[in-house]
Amino acid sequence: MKEPVTNKQKLYYTIGEVSDMFNVNQSLLRYWETEFKTINPKRSPKGTRYYSQKDIEEIKLIHYLLKERKMKIEGAKQVLKHKRESTVRSQQVVERLKSLRSELIAIMEELE
Numbered sequence: 836m837k838e839p840v841t842n843k844q845k846l847y848y849t850i851g852e853v854s855d856m857f858n859v860n861q862s863l864l865r866y867w868e869t870e871f872k873t874i875n876p877k878r879s880p881k882g883t884r885y886y887s888q889k890d891i892e893e894i895k896l897i898h899y900l901l902k903e904r905k906m907k908i909e910g911a912k913q914v915l916k917h918k919r920e921s922t923v924r925s926q927q928v929v930e931r932l933k934s935l936r937s938e939l940i941a942i943m944e945e946l947e
Contacts, residue, residue: 847877847885856891857898867897870908873915899926 854861868874868884873893876884886894900911900922914922 847887848891850884853886853891853894857894871897896923896926
C-alpha cells in the first residue's frame, strides 16, 4: 500500500490515486462505497469522485479488515459497528510494525 502524496495543499484525491494507494481496482472502491456508508467522497457536477483524508482513513480500515484479516463484508460491517476503536488501534499497530520491518530490512541490506 502506497502512502498518500505528502503535499500539504492537496485536500482531495481522485479515485485513480486512491486505487493506486491501496493497489485495488477502481470498481472495488466504488463497490465499497455502496456497501459502507461511511465512505462518502465529494462529487463534482460531472460525477468525478474526490476522496478526502477522512475517506482515505476509512478505506484504509476497510482494506485492513477485508484484505489483511480476510473478513467478509458483513463481518467487517459488524466489527466496524461494535468494535471500531479496537479495530482502529490494531490496524495502526500493524501499520507501524510493517513500517518498522521495512526499516529493519533496509538497515540489513545497508550492512551487507
